[in-house]
Amino acid sequence: MCEPESGAWRDWYVVDGGTNLENVEAITRAITRRVAERRKGEEAVVRETVTDKELAVAKLTLLHAQVEPHFLYNTLASAQLLTRSDAAKADRMLGNLITYLRTSMPRTEEAMSTLGAELERATAYLEILRIRMGERLAIEIQVPEALKRTPLPPMMLQTLVENAIKHGLEPVAGGGKIWILARESEGKTAITVADDGRGFSEDGGGTGIGLKNVRERLRLTFGDAASLSIVANFPKGVAATITVPAAGPSGGAHA
Numbered sequence: 001m002c003e004p005e006s007g008a009w010r011d012w013y014v015v016d017g018g019t020n021l022e023n024v025e026a027i028t029r030a031i032t033r034r035v036a037e038r039r040k041g042e043e044a045v046v047r048e049t050v051t052d053k054e055l056a057v058a059k060l061t062l063l064h065a066q067v068e069p070h071f072l073y074n075t076l077a078s079a080q081l082l083t084r085s086d087a088a089k090a091d092r093m094l095g096n097l098i099t100y101l102r103t104s105m106p107r108t109e110e111a112m113s114t115l116g117a118e119l120e121r122a123t124a125y126l127e128i129l130r131i132r133m134g135e136r137l138a139i140e141i142q143v144p145e146a147l148k149r150t151p152l153p154p155m156m157l158q159t160l161v162e163n164a165i166k167h168g169l170e171p172v173a174g175g176g177k178i179w180i181l182a183r184e185s186e187g188k189t190a191i192t193v194a195d196d197g198r199g200f201s202e203d204g205g206g207t208g209i210g211l212k213n214v215r216e217r218l219r220l221t222f223g224d225a226a227s228l229s230i231v232a233n234f235p236k237g238v239a240a241t242i243t244v245p246a247a248g249p250s251g252g253a254h255a
Helices: 008-015 019-065 069-085 087-103 115-136 145-149 156-169 209-225
Strands: 137-142 176-185 188-195 227-232 238-245
Touching: 069 087, 069 115, 087 115, 115 137, 115 145, 115 156, 115 176, 145 176, 156 176, 156 188, 156 209, 156 238, 209 227, 209 238
Parallel strands: 137 176
Antiparallel strands: 176 188, 188 238, 227 238
């Protein structure tokens, strides 16, 4: 029954009618499955570690970007000049600067902000610019009170507003208008910052690093449940819209 010309496995197969071969195959399948499960678990740990590192980098970038030095210096210089000619206007400017700085203080690692808090900072920022720019800057804000409770990563709205000023209105001699709008639909809150400035161009208009960071932070915080869209405003300018879950990130998302 045992054939010297054949391999040992053939002897085992012939002696017991193939039972050993079936057992070996079953053991092989079990080992393969366990190895695959182990590898899948290790890959999940690696992905989570990479995501945590990306989130840490994004938070570090956020802390560095919370107060733009040039804006601070220019505002203080403008206020100093106004104290000599228009004390009331200088007082309003410094009051808005205090609000802006207060709402820009670094938060704890896991803290989310709200649309209301972010709107307070953005409004203070725009009011400072309106004092400096005069009639060159018009502002319109339409945010329902109920939506101000919407959870939002810190500085995200501010990034859109600063982008609209820098790339949309500052290059235009006559200035322009900024809109901040919010609406809710099907459990999502859409927050739009629009301008009627320069619009899309080869060197600006919604293609900068700031907007890339916004997209990345949305992904890290909400996963696929949030988005950022950039479109041309009508008749001119750019409109950027953040869409986030009205209830904030799910339990498994990073905050």
